Amino acid sequence: MKTPSFRNWQSVQDEVLRRIHAREWKPGELIPNEADLAVEFGCARSTVNRALRALAASGLLDRRRKAGTRVAAQPVAKATLDIAMIRHEVEERGAKYGYQRIERVNIVPPLRVSGAMRTGVNDPLLHIRALHLANDAPYALEDRWINTAVAPDADAEEFQTLSANEWLLKHAPYTHGEIAFSAGQATAQDGAILGVAVNSALFTIDRLTWDNDASVTKVRLLFTPGYQLRTIL
Amino acid sequence: MKTPSFRNWQSVQDEVLRRIHAREWKPGELIPNEADLAVEFGCARSTVNRALRALAASGLLDRRRKAGTRVAAQPVAKATLDIAMIRHEVEERGAKYGYQRIERVNIVPPLRVSGAMRTGVNDPLLHIRALHLANDAPYALEDRWINTAVAPDADAEEFQTLSANEWLLKHAPYTHGEIAFSAGQATAQDGAILGVAVNSALFTIDRLTWDNDASVTKVRLLFTPGYQLRTIL
DNA sequence: CAAATTATTATGTATGCACATAATAACATT
DNA sequence: AATGTTATTATGTGCATACATAATAATTTG
Structure with a gap:
């Protein structure tokens, strides 16, 4: 043979x-x-x-x-997800992307945020809430904290028409990060913005990025019901 | 210099x-x-x-x-998830793993299943529902279809004490697959099994594996509220 | 027999050279 | 000017050789 x-x-x-x-x-x-x-x-x-x-x-x-x-005795399947900019995600689905800033304030965050980001308990961070749209319908609600000690230029940015994520990708490189996927229920407030009923199931992504030892940004994204993240094995 | x-x-x-x-x-x-x-x-x-x-x-x-x-002009972050056997996932969290078979039948599946698995509309598949436990509490509810044309030995397996996933890993190799993550609401039936309220948000994983052109198994996993899938960027 | 030391082994890597391939740039033709 | 052809370029890869390293196996010592 x-x-x-x-x-x-x-x-x-x-x-x-x-x-x-x-x-x-x-x-x-x-x-x-x-x-x-x-x-x-x-x-x-x-x-x-x-x-x-x-x-x-x-x-x-x-x-x-x-x-x-x-x-390998116990093969562990690996699934690799592309974490793209939401604009690209929306456009790749053939939809028109839209962005609306809801709120932008410089405030001292709750302890769970300053704790996670390892900033001082009295250090203000830039807090931005925004809505991402697909074909003029809500797609994802973003709640984000930016560490302006690491990205000071963010203080001069209004984030009125440009999303924080797009700005950060250009101005604040990160070295590594953490990401978590989960399912959560819509609060009345978030549900109203997303146009869904209270307690609707929302696919949730939490992300925290670091520039070496300093946190850059912490963000929570809530996606409207029906959202799926797909990949191949 | x-x-x-x-x-x-x-x-x-x-x-x-x-x-x-x-x-x-x-x-x-x-x-x-x-x-x-x-x-x-x-x-x-x-x-x-x-x-x-x-x-x-x-x-x-x-x-x-x-x-x-x-x-790269637009760096796309990649997150790699390890899709481990649920037993390992539970045990790595320091909990005791448990398994309960709920149902095992050989039936003709609904069209959306035979369509996805590309089996004949009248071909029976093995349908298994089971509950995975962590420290004797519900952890994940599994609803699975196995294509016994590809894994005929599954017909002789009771899946009473061994989960289908563990059995398949040993007996039915796959070449590739598809996986999707989403958030869904608990039905009354699933909620009762998982011990959660109707409309609770459940992290959902849908997976379909293939042996070249033939589907092996299609499974939906519903995880109890609080479940998170984490990795690094 | 147990512990320590040495030898061996299989993977991990660097190098220089040659060839392959995709694709851009340059040139020729109409 | 547009199209077609050829030359050039930068990445992609195969090979043989050498060396490095982690770690197991064998041998030696007490």
Whole structure:
């Protein structure tokens, strides 16, 4: 039985996936090492390494120096979500994007906000509430705090026609962040703005971004009922 | 001004990130090409390529043959979620996992299910409803359809003590899938099982997996109020 | 036998070179 | 000026070699 030749990393990776999928290589078991696979596939060892690297990053393989490479015993599926600017999201759905500022104040935030953002309890932050629209209908309600110690230019921005997110993307780079997805019930106030009944289920995204050790912005987005975030596995 | 030497791909990548972050290389602009960066950094061109590759995959850079490499004009943040088995999710939160089968029948599904799974309109599927528990309290309600043409051994499984997801992970590999996150309101029936009021907001996950062109399983998970899915940016 | 040390192994990476490929720029033709 | 062809360029990749590193296995010591 002559093994077909796999002369590039993509076909090596496809064959590896095929063997995993066909359970020729079972979860938890060691697979042949790079050097042996290179001989078998008729390619260079670094080509095998290149093929296996992404599979390890995606959680399908578990690789250890000396111990070798195993098919992950408990594969954890990974779903990657693109967190796009809301304008793009709306426009990609073929709708017309709109934005309305509801409120903009410079105030001392509640403790849960200053605590999360690690700002001083008496430090004022810029608080902005705004509504995003799709075809003139409410799409998402935004409640945002901006740390003007990190983004001082925000103090001069009205955010009347430009959303804070679009402004921040241009003026306040972040190094990392945290994001959470949940379901919450509409309050009377939020429900009135979004045009939905009290206690409607709203898909909720909470996000906090950091520039190294300093928080940049903390935002809560409430999406109108029917909103779905989709991706592929 | 002597440029420090970056002798490995990680430090090259860190420096590239620093320049992007500091807006030395602005969004939308071309950055020096690989060969020039290699000279500047005092390393091999393939080391630069190695460093830039992941940044392109993560959306920070936009790379084109001949045109060169640009800082992405509109960076799209990517959030990667681990879709773990519910048992692991519960146990990682320090709780005791529990499982209760509610129902198991072999029936012809509604059209929206056979349509989504691309099975015949008169083909019976295995329908399983089950409750996942954390510390003996409801955690998630599962409503699942299994395509027994693809996973015929499921016909012999009772799913009395073992959840369908755990069984499928061992017996029915999939090649790809689709997943959607949303917020829905609890019906009277589901609310009663989950022990929550009608119209409570429930975080909802819909998932459909495929083995090449054949659907494997379609599942809807309803999580009790307070559930959050978190990750980092 | 247990603990410490050494040897070995498989992955991780850097390099230089060569070739491949997509795609832009330059040039030629009508 | 518009269209077609060719040349050039920057990324993408394969290869062979060498070295680095983590970590397991084997050997040595008490």
